Amino acid sequence: MNRDLAPFPHLGELGSSSAYLLLVAGIGLILPFIVDIYRTRDRSILFAIAFILAARYAWWRGAETLAPLEFSASAFFSYALYGLELATLIGSLSAFVILARHKQRSIEADEHAAWWGDKEPKVAVMIATYNEDREILERTIIGAKSLRHRNKEIIVLDDNRRDWLRDYCETQNVRYMRRPDNKGSKAGNINHALDRLAEDPVPPDFCAVLDADFVPHRGFISRTLALFHDPTVGLVQTPQHFFNADPIQHNLGLSASYPDEQRFFFDHMQCSRDAWGTAICCGTSSVCRWEALRELGGFPTESVTEDFMLTISLQTIGWKTVYLNEPLTEGLAPEGLAEYITQRARWCLGLMQIARSSVGPLSKANLRIRDRWSVIDSVFFWATSFPFRIAAIVFPLLYWFFNITVVDAQLADVLIYFGPYYVWVTMVMNLLSRGLMIPVMHDVSQLIGSIPITRAAYTGLFRPKGHKFSVTAKGGDRSKVVVQWRLMAPFAICLVLSVVGLSLGIFDDNFAYNDAGDGKWVIVFWTVYNMAVLTVTCFTCIELPRAESHIADKPERVSFTANGRSDALWLSSLTLDTARLRGNLYPLQTRGVLHLPDVGDLEAYVIATTTDGARLKLEPTAEQREALFVRFYAEGDAPGVVSTRTSAVIADIARRISFGLPG
Known part of the structure; x- marks a missing residue:
């Protein structure tokens, strides 16, 4: 970072940069009310603006933020990051061209x-x-x-x-x-x-x-x-x-x-x-x-x-x-x-x-x-996105521990050049995808496999032949907590180094790089963001137990006949051999018949009582078991989340992190 700058940015510059960034964000917020996301013209305009902001950012990065071109570690890493960033940006721009059109059949x-x-x-x-x-x-x-x-x-x-x-x-x-x-x-x-x-x-x-x-x-x-x-x-x-x-x-x-x-x-x-x-x-x-x-x-x-x-x-x-x-x-x-x-x-x-x-x-x-472009676009995605994700984690550490400057920029400039591009693209992509592109989660999904994927990318490019087909294992015992230590290790190490470097840089008056001036705050924010990504990535490496059941998509009315009477109840969950009913209490071991539409009358008995009902053990015949398979998997809409709310994702991650490592 530039050591000649004052410890804090000039408030006027920072204020004007923030105002510009807020203007871009404000325009983004009204896009859902003025844009038809299925119309090619509207999509093309959105991505044309992204192109302009990307070109503006790339020019600024190349003209004002690189280390002096000389034989030094700072120059090497500064230009290496910029080159990788440009390649990743080209891949993103290619994707923008593809996304400018849309077809539903x-x-x-x-x-x-x-x-x-x-x-x-x-x-x-x-x-x-x-x-x-x-x-x-x-x-x-x-x-x-x-x-x-x-x-x-x-x-x-x-x-x-x-x-x-x-x-x-x-x-x-x-x-x-x-x-x-x-x-x-x-x-x-x-x-x-x-x-x-x-x-x-x-x-x-x-x-x-x-x-x-x-x-x-x-x-x-x-x-x-x-x-x-x-x-x-x-x-x-x-x-x-x-x-x-x-x-x-x-x-x-x-x-x-x-x-x-x-x-x-x-x-x-x-x-x-x-x-x-x-x-x-x-x-x-x-x-x-x-x-x-x-x-x-x-x-x-x-x-x-x-x-x-x-x-x-x-x-x-x-x-x-x-x-x-x-x-x-x-x-x-x-x-x-x-x-x-x-x-x-x-x-x-x-x-x-x-x-x-x-x-x-x-x-x-x-x-x-x-068709040639289609393959080239995919090559850029695999060969640049994942290496860049690794570089984004590692390069700030070069500053904290080796005083190697890779981005020599003031905070105000980052806000005015990088900020609008990042905010605009994030808002546009979330508009077109119904909220799927949450920044930290997007980075985690790439970072978690970045090392083996990067290795596969360049191995395939330079030695394409002689590789065995690896079958993806499905099923198996998932009843225990498994910590993937080997996968977690590089992320945990980078997280510890980020915390140590940031702590020394901010709180230790004797730390060599404490006087880096305004530019240091760019690295501070970069490191804090990386710490959030790395923390979530580490928790992703702790594999939680999985239930073998398939939960019913939504409650439905069913009837259960036992002890000479038939009751209309709510079916709240269903697997191939269990069912949970709400609306009546039955003693343990009560035997009866559960009537399920499209399945028939299933023999069942109570294996547990709940606060609002009972859990049944089902005894389906071979034909009824097949009917349950059809009911679970071949009927109705596909399961899963189709749109997201960032607040819900943050709340769920906070609960997961506060829960910690299960015993």
């Missing part, structure tokens, strides 16, 4: 429902599995069987050659396939099935792909097929929703106030990509035209993310990929933090492999400019 699906007439197209519903538990596969298979589309064949693609799964498929009257090896991982598994289907007397017209833990809603096939009225459409992708909280939501106690980390991509970014004609196949929850797959020769195997590569490959031969933003499937998000990070690192690695593949942005493939 539900009306199109309504208008072209059942375009095929009396003869339903034949659909092969392929469930790819490797190591999932029986219950996970059971609900997916039952959900697939409950699809309203009649002309379908359910096919389980077992890449682990399990006899018990073969026998279960036989009892369910679904087709079972296995292959002698695991070559090509998931893509190879699907390609083996496609080759077997080609040998059938009547091959399918379309192929739906489901991961083993994704249960389709009953209208999944009929709604997606509606978009194939366009004969040039080769693939329809739908969003992924999750019936459990991801590790960030669960470990921070945010399951009811903050959405899963993928909501922004599926609910907003994919709609914008679709408007540009670059919607991405995301593997599960997609439907492909048989003709397109056979023309392509099956799923590509050059990348561990065969779905994104399928998108690019289909477009090179003239097929469209489109997106239907409707909740038509529910899946299981990774419940463990290690699995969650491994999954994202695999996505990153796969994207980098695509960038270096035969359909990469610099290849000679028959790619449209927009």
